[in-house]
Amino acid sequence: MQLTFDADVESFRAEFVAFLAEHLPDAAVAGADRAGSSADIPGWAREWQRRQFDSGWLLPGNPPEYGGRNATLVQQYVHLEELSKRHMYHSFNPQGLGIIAASLLSFGTEEQKKRWAVRILRAEITAALGMSEPGAGSDLAGLRTRAVLDGDHFVVNGQKVWTSGAHDADVLLTFVRTDPDAPKHKGISVLLIPTDTAGVTRRPFASICGPHDLDFNEVFFEDVVVPAQNLVGPLHGGWGVANGSLGHERTLLWLSFADRLRELIRDFRPETVLERDRYATMVMDNQALRLLGSAALARAARGDQDVAALSVLKVFGSEAVQSAAEQTLLAAGADGIVHPAVTAPFNPLNLDNFSCSWFERYVRSFAGTIAGGTSEIQRNIIAERVLGLPRS
Incomplete structure (x- = not known):
């Protein structure tokens, strides 16, 4: 070792x-x-x-x-x-950098890499990910946004939701259904859709942090004409692009969880015996997460593909952060609902500083158990690939 x-x-x-x-x-x-x-x-x-x-x-x-x-x-x-x-x-623009540009480098044409990926990487344009829909969140294969190929272009109709940063994005990497008669995993394609295209409507909506925290969006497509050259990957081959996109999203995600845990530990002020016990648990969780992550990193560096280990890290990391945020909120008491702008200046260099109270940060922690693959899905992977349990 x-x-x-x-x-x-x-x-x-x-x-x-x-x-x-x-x-x-x-x-x-x-x-x-x-x-x-x-x-x-x-x-x-x-x-x-x-x-x-x-x-x-x-x-x-x-x-x-x-x-x-x-x-x-x-x-x-x-x-x-x-x-x-x-x-x-x-x-x-974390989605643009870590998911959209990375997906284009993996699946895009040389022209798409130069026209879109490089400009995203150089921050000349920003990008958002159009995956989730009403009724098709965790089950991406249930998406219903339709794209019909008509000569040298597609015509897109449908809706996306929870599209982070869409109102500020120049282009959307959009998952659409191009073959409604195929099995649901096989009839999906991926299109790059510029947000200034006629028929694209973006509607940002507020989160738990209030009306000024506009990140989530509804996006509507009404007879949107998209050039066929904007197809990313093969026609009807979007499921493979989706798996690659989620793989990019999960890369070293556990390090982000460990960093958030460290921040929660730093701000936790244990006073009672029970709080000291909770503090010790947070410290141990942080150390365990880093050790498990380091072991997975070493295996990956040797070329081993250990999807199950990543699922373990995803479940443990996201739920440890959620538990720590809850304990910190409990320890803060009434101060936990006070907006930080009341007591400290905003730090513009820290993207994790959402100017939220501890209550709001606790509520936000639930996103970690959803984004990148829900805890329920990760537990299925662990059950089948680690424990060898039957799929049923």
């Missing part, structure tokens, strides 16, 4: 730390450019992302032409670790 990193990894870390020391955005500058709603992408954030791209630090695992430096999986881990230590994101 090796509990330290090799010299090449630590050299990689030191180079990135030096880059951060020189280029990390200043909070004062960032705060002065805080225009619009919390979902808008300010100018300083676009410049920060572009600088990372040009220096090969945006997504180090990518080749240089796509904002990276062909880093190993372990090097990518320490890259994210250093960002998390500073509570800093490499992009304020």
